Amino acid sequence: MINVALLSRWHVHADDYAREVNENEYLSVQLVWDEEEERGRKWAEELGVPFERDFQSVMDNSEIDAVVVTTPTSLHKDIIITAAKHKKHIFTEKILAFTVEECEEIYETVKANQVHLMVSLPRLTTNYYVYAQKAVDEGWLGNLTTIRCRFAHNGAVAAGEGDYGWLPERFFNIAQSGGGALIDLGAHPFYLTNRLAGPVKALQASLRSTRNLGADDNAIVILEYESGSLGVIETSFLSDGSPFQLELYGTEGTLLIEDEQIRLRSSQFAGNGWIKPEDATESLLIPMEQWAAAIQGKSKPSITEEDVIQLTRLNEAAVLSQEENRRIELIELLGE
Template sequence: MIRVALLSKWHVHAVDYAREASENPAIHISKVWDEDIERGKMWAEELGVPFDDDLEHVVSDPEIDGVIVTSPTNVHKEIILAAANHGKHIYTEKVLSFSKEDDEEIFSSMENAGVNFMISLPRLTSDYYLYAQRIIDDGVLGTVNMIRCRVAHNGAVSNENHPNGWLPDRFFDMDQCGGGTLIDLGAHPIYLANRLAGRPKAVSARLQSLMGRGVDDHSVATVEYESGILAVLESSFVSSGSPFQLEIYGTEGTLMVEGSEVRIKSSTHGMNEWTYPDLPASIHSPMQQWVGEILNQEEPTIKKDDALQLTAVNEAAALSHKHNKRITME
């Protein structure tokens, strides 16, 4: 049994992770901490567990084995370092931090402490990603040269119940979030493209604000990879009815994902009409993988490098927009 503390209800997915943890027989939610004391107390009461407003007390508690971090991103480093220094296993929402240097410090601390780490990059466990990766690895599309991926919603669009949109105001706090739509929703296209295309080498990005709320609410990043692949990665808080899209183009075929529909044209599947292939089963979720590594030493599929390269692309994209130029990666 892994006894965990939930660290903050700040993120919109905090409730989802608490639900998944409570439904996992290998996890016991033992405590809640939140930088917002009233919010934390209410959450702890809902979950029927104690609330503690002292972070150091929580992470030093010998009755706690691990932490689930869904705090503001700007305090990820502080919280994770504190937890790792007390030997707690770490599960965190993306992104890990705002800079690759901070990522490296976090990983150094966790490796020195010998704790297990997982970052929530759930689309790397999905059936369509697993199929796309297999198709690329098997050379079915020939030489892949272009990827386009889009994740968008209308969270900043006014509606009857929410004049500023349904996304919480705190998601427009530049200090806490480090950005807007690209660092949040854009994380999904970034980590998918990084996996499918290889190591990124340069980024050009525009982070635009339609609503003028202090962060980007619609963005695009063009990422150049060492493999020669170009990726166009889009995200938005101001798009209604926009489906998830993943497009992969090669010299011998095209793979299209729209919503849950996957279709392919290739020299082996036929070029005249779309084929709708059978997809592999999804694999264990990030949280299940975290538990499997802690309890059974099972190798997770989501790795340190996924977190590092996600941060690196976001950091380069922010610099590209700020300085209006292409940013090369170290």
């Protein structure tokens, strides 16, 4: 059994990961630590495990094999590096860190201490992503010309007299989160399109703080890929009922995904009409399961260091584009 400590309930997905640990036959929650003691004690009580107020004691605990890090993103680097140095395997929420330099420092420490780090990029394990990747790899769309992905919800739409929606106020604290809608929800379209369209050459971003809550709540990014194709990323905390959408357009076909419904049209197929594939059922192990399997030496994760670093790189470029109100070539960041 892999004994796990949960580190912080700051992120809204912390409860989800605690549930996934408890549902995994190879993982077991043993204790909770939180940078806010009251919040941590409440969580530990709900889970029926001890609360440890001293972070170093968690690290020194030889019975703890692994940690789930859902602290503020601003704490990721220090917490994860410390955990790696204490030979703890690490599962964490996206994004890994605010800069590529910090990501690389984290990975260097992880490798030096021979522990497994998993960053949760869950949509890379879904059946619709697997099918979309197959469509690209098999050439069903011809040459990919445009890719669009939208992921949005109403988390910042205030109900009644409240200032915030169902997202907690801390999510709009840029010092802790690093941003708003783009760095959070926009991460999913970024890492999906990174895989499907390939390396990004340049981008231009527009981030808006419509409700003036402290961070962007509505954002669009236009991307130019090294292949010559174009991309559009859309995300928002202000959209009620907005479906998840992933669209791929090519010289010989179109693939449309809305929520989990898939439609494909390709000139390579007889009839040249829309089809709803019946074989689009294959999915991969979810990130938590991949992490547990990697720790046991059973399999290599499909979510990679490259996925994680490129996600941070595009976020860095988008922030710079917003700050300087211009198109950013990715090579500019490589020269820093």
